[in-house]
Amino acid sequence: MPDESLQPDPDEDLVARARSGDTRAFDALILKYGEKLYGLVYNMTSHKEDTHDLLQEIFAKAYQSLPRFRGQSSFYTWIYQIAVNMTLNFLKKRKRRGGMSLNELDSSVQQDPALIDSSHMANPEKQSKLHELQKRLNEAMLSLSEAHRTVVTMFDIQGIPHAEIARILKTSEGTVRSRLHYAHLHLQSKLQDYWE
Amino acid sequence: MKPTVEEIGTLLALKRHERPEEGYFDEFLREFHQRRRAEEASKKGVAGWWKQTSEWFSNLGASKWAYGGGLAYATIAAVWLLAPKDSDFQQAPAPTNVGHEVKAPAPVVEQLDALDLRPSTQGSTGEQEF
Numbered sequence: 001m002p003d004e005s006l007q008p009d010p011d012e013d014l015v016a017r018a019r020s021g022d023t024r025a026f027d028a029l030i031l032k033y034g035e036k037l038y039g040l041v042y043n044m045t046s047h048k049e050d051t052h053d054l055l056q057e058i059f060a061k062a063y064q065s066l067p068r069f070r071g072q073s074s075f076y077t078w079i080y081q082i083a084v085n086m087t088l089n090f091l092k093k094r095k096r097r098g099g100m101s102l103n104e105l106d107s108s109v110q111q112d113p114a115l116i117d118s119s120h121m122a123n124p125e126k127q128s129k130l131h132e133l134q135k136r137l138n139e140a141m142l143s144l145s146e147a148h149r150t151v152v153t154m155f156d157i158q159g160i161p162h163a164e165i166a167r168i169l170k171t172s173e174g175t176v177r178s179r180l181h182y183a184h185l186h187l188q189s190k191l192q193d194y195w196e
Numbered sequence: 197m198k199p200t201v202e203e204i205g206t207l208l209a210l211k212r213h214e215r216p217e218e219g220y221f222d223e224f225l226r227e228f229h230q231r232r233r234a235e236e237a238s239k240k241g242v243a244g245w246w247k248q249t250s251e252w253f254s255n256l257g258a259s260k261w262a263y264g265g266g267l268a269y270a271t272i273a274a275v276w277l278l279a280p281k282d283s284d285f286q287q288a289p290a291p292t293n294v295g296h297e298v299k300a301p302a303p304v305v306e307q308l309d310a311l312d313l314r315p316s317t318q319g320s321t322g323e324q325e326f
Contacts, residue, residue, distance in 0.1 A: 009269070015292050023229065026261055027225055030221070030224070030228065031221055031225075031227060034221050034224065035215060035216070035221075037210075038215070038216055039214060039215070040306070041210065042214060043211060052224075055224070056224070056227065056231060058230060059228055060228070060231065060232065060235070063232065137207055137208070152208065156204070156205050156208035156209060157208050157209065157211045157212055158212065159209070159212065184201045184205075188198045188199055188200075188201070188204060189198070191198075191199050192197065192198040192199070192202070195197050195199045195203075196199065
């Protein structure tokens with residue numbers, strides 16, 4: 001695992017400028033990490049409006065906390081930590097409120113151009129199966145515990161390496177691998193009826 | 197049939213392409229700054245407003261005297277225009293008579309005739325008769 005503290009933070013300059021009140025520098029950080037964080041929050045909540053509100057709150061929190069950022073980790077790791085913690089807190093609150101019905105889940109994933117290629121468009125049966133599979137995948141993702149969903153989102157969807165996930169979650173790499181293993185087993189069993 | 201871990205990984209990796217619509221972050225930044233300003237304003241309140249105003253005023257340089265003079269003149273003019281004048285009272289319409297007679301209700305006076313002032317003939321023991 002490479003020691004992050006030995007590597008210079010690529011965002012050091014932007015962070016320093018943002019700390020001194022340069023809002024344009026903070027805008028640049030939002031534009032740099034906004035899309036990744038959007039993916040993280042969206043795949044954890046499966047709800048567009050919740051994702052938007054949470055992302056606003058995450059960046060607001062980061063902006064307010066910037067004077068306390070000591071640079072012990074990279075800005076990327078730090079803002080991911082804020083995003084994960086705030087999203088997990090949000091999910092706990094949502095669960096206490098009574099969760100979310102499957103009807104409330106966004107179906108936007110079904111419109112994803114990456115999932116609907118021209119050959120599938122030409123074959124309605126295949127397209128409908130793919131839609132069904134995506135729907136089941138989203139449901140299976142939501143049936144995972146928050147801790148397991150977090151590692152699946154970060155590793156399988158976002159492509160973040162184990163070591164980086166461990167740093168963000170402040171846990172060991174072994175724990176990350178173990179959570180991934182159990183999450184994959186769970187997803188396999190949930191999807192077996194729809195897999196040909 | 198169960199999907200393999202690799203197949204699950206491939207299926208999940210497709211979700212990487214889920215992105216917000218184009219232009220989303222332009223609007224996002226606008227909203228972010230709007231919220232930030234509103235929050236800062238509510239935190240600072242009147243004290244912050246006064247501080248900002250005085251900072252702005254002190255940063256004006258020599259022109260602050262012109263602004264100050266203008267502001268003082270505007271204040272005096274506003275007071276002069278808005279303060280009530282004697283003529284306002286003189287021009288006020290005189291009170292007019294009402295068209296009907298206003299009668300005060302007669303006071304309730306006990307009628308002496310109705311009162312029995314005769315001396316009582318059947319005074320009780322010890323009562324003095326006049």
